[in-house]
Amino acid sequence: MRKLIVPAALSALVAGGLSLAAPKGDAAKGKETFEQCGVCHNVDNDEKKVGPSLKGLFKHAKLKNGKPVTDGNVLELINAGGNGMPSYKDILSDEEKANVIAYLKTV
Ligand code: HEC
Numbered sequence: 001m002r003k004l005i006v007p008a009a010l011s012a013l014v015a016g017g018l019s020l021a022a023p024k025g026d027a028a029k030g031k032e033t034f035e036q037c038g039v040c041h042n043v044d045n046d047e048k049k050v051g052p053s054l055k056g057l058f059k060h061a062k063l064k065n066g067k068p069v070t071d072g073n074v075l076e077l078i079n080a081g082g083n084g085m086p087s088y089k090d091i092l093s094d095e096e097k098a099n100v101i102a103y104l105k106t107v
Pocket of ligand 1: 004019034036037038039040041050051054058062063065074077078083084085086088096100
């Protein structure tokens with residue numbers, strides 16, 4: 001009996017942990033959070049501001065750093081910043097970052 005219970009508890013833990021790591025984003029809330037990114041990034045035209053336009057980001061084949069445009073790679077970039085982009089690691093919550101990524105998929 002014991003042998004059966006332990007794996008079930010473990011897989012529940014893993015599933016819970018995974019959903020915490022990657023909360024599902026809310027694009028409408030992400031739009032509000034994006035206001036602070038909009039200082040440096042256009043989303044309604046292709047013109048560069050301080051940073052590159054993020055219009056159609058998820059339709060691009062690659063990020064400027066050469067990595068494919070995936071949720072994970074964009075999240076990594078938001079956390080890391082660099083080259084004039086601030087690091088949002090401690091500025092935004094995981095939920096806010098997920099919301100911003102969901103929003104970026106709509107522009
Ligand atoms: C102070 C200006 C500034 C702010 C604010 C800013 N960024 Fe940036 N961002 C940049 C710059 C500059 C780059 C280009 C970095 C490079 O060339 O490596 C960049 C690059 C990016 C990229 C990569 C684009 C690509 O095609 O590779 C993404 C995605 C991005 N920013 C998202 C965001 C998000 C989301 C926010 C808000 C949470 C934000 N940025 C806020 C300046 C900014």
